[in-house]
Amino acid sequence: MKMKKYIASSMATAMKKVQADLGDDAIIASSKVVYSKGFLGMFKKKSFEVIAGVERADRNEMLYPSKPIQKPIMLDSKVPEDKTNEIKQELADLKKMMQSMKHQSASVQYPDELSTVIEKLEYQEIDPELITKISDELFTVVKNSKHNLTEQEVQELAKKQISYLLKDLPFGGISYQKKYINILGPTGVGKTTTIAKMAAHAVLKEKKKIGFITTDTYRIAAIEQLKTYANLLQAPVEIVYSRADYEMALLKFKNLDLVFIDTAGRNYKEVKYIRDLEQIIDIEKNVENYLVLSTTAKERDMATIIEQFLAFSVEKLIFTKLDETNTIGSIVNLMVKYKKGLAYYTNGQEVPEDIEEGSVKNVIDLLFQGDNK
Template structure:
């Protein structure tokens, strides 16, 4: 593989040079604005550094074999287009060195909420055409437009995770260690049994933590529902067959380090051949963006259907929710707000989520 660094006055100029030099099969590995000249790089002219590569037939390490085998050429193209789109979003954002004051105030707030630069840029780009005089726009107008844009994004992605009907019969909760999967399973079971009057079965597949199995068995006794323990994929299949009479089967999977391929492969073995299944990826709102991205990349071969966010009561920064719906195709389902079973859990609501993110701007909601 040939890797080269390019510095150009603009991204289009860099892309043109890369195509001329490396051909149409070149892949962009990284790009960022840099300052050229000036004092310590400050006040200098802005240029762009782009790292590109082309494969001349030498096969690299197969670190993502499980994903490559499942991806079609169209999937690879979609990922590359999305990567370029995000790169352009961030580049456009860096051009807004002198944001009009109303935009700057909203930008400051969104950054405090940990909304990423590319998402902020896309929000501003979408609302700008609706403003007649950007330089003299009223701050409340900008706030209202940005809040409306955020609300629309949430509305397009909010699901109905607790609705059964003719929907999924088996519900898996997957996610890294410590995000609260076991407690959330108990909350979901309580809602199905106590509020919806459904028959529920539980499967404890987190056999790496004895406490997790014991905790789930305790909740099963309280709710008077059957529970089975699955130590391997075969036992998982047997457990589901034994619980086939139930309206809903909830599966608590092991919290593992998904950066290790073996752990992801084991997880996939547990959930494959599951008809009418919903797979909720459980993430904590206290996690860092970098860790979230690592988890999303690691489980990309898993057919996730919903995002389930926990520990909303342990943070005051809710921008992660907006970042997630902007970077994933999954429905946003349940959000937990504490440890109490079954009370501290709500279905995602676009108005509420928007308020959590925007409520401090000028005291508005």
């Protein structure tokens, strides 16, 4: 059997090269992590080296055409007995080696305990590039471990890898460092209900005096809903149609601790609605901006919304309707891609319940939910 060496930046990429070159019958002889020499001994680059071959003769002939095809050796009386025994032993050893490598190849691609974790991340719809990044790091640890790691141990390592990916992002709810809380987002994501939950927490837990401003003059139902919540919290509401109305509302609320701004729910994939909003709200004036997205939406659509709102200096996202989906990988994908933190996530319609502050631990628990039940 002819063997060939493959070097790639990730184990997954190396295995794809092997499969493309040698086909599904490829046999993995060995795999290891290698480091290239860096500048002045630093900045070493990690790669994955895989040595593989194929058992089928016709495949070898295609891969190595420069080698002449040898005629098979006939084990007859013309071959000395000692030579015959030697050839038989070599064939037996080769067959044993190939069977061993066949058994090994399945586990080398990714060990069972690692494959289980990868499947969980795939089920949660984590971005394939992130999965590759996480699994390659885990593969290195598993291969270099002095003992066989259990599935639970590998899962804990995966959680640490995800924590590392999220460690520099901001987490947690209202900071109470700024007076105006601007809640942005498209129609249908549950902005008004989310605002009510945040406001109830500020009143009941933090004992803040609050008020509401709404720019959602397009939907009477939304205004009435906000007024209902405001009455329950004994908070004033101002409806604004223009920048002048907005400035007047700020004056009326000058003695309040916190003011929640409920923006109009529109199709914010269209730039003109963003421009309309900028004409009314002063986003630079002591404002914390939060962007609300629904986990039931397509990730591509949510990405478009985030890009449209980049001008509003949104640091943290709010994700709603987690109770209506089985996967939350899009939360992680979007946070990592756009370097946005997580303020809150909601998992029901009850006010003030069904809202949780974002944290790295909460995100990881959601990804692996069910494992500790």
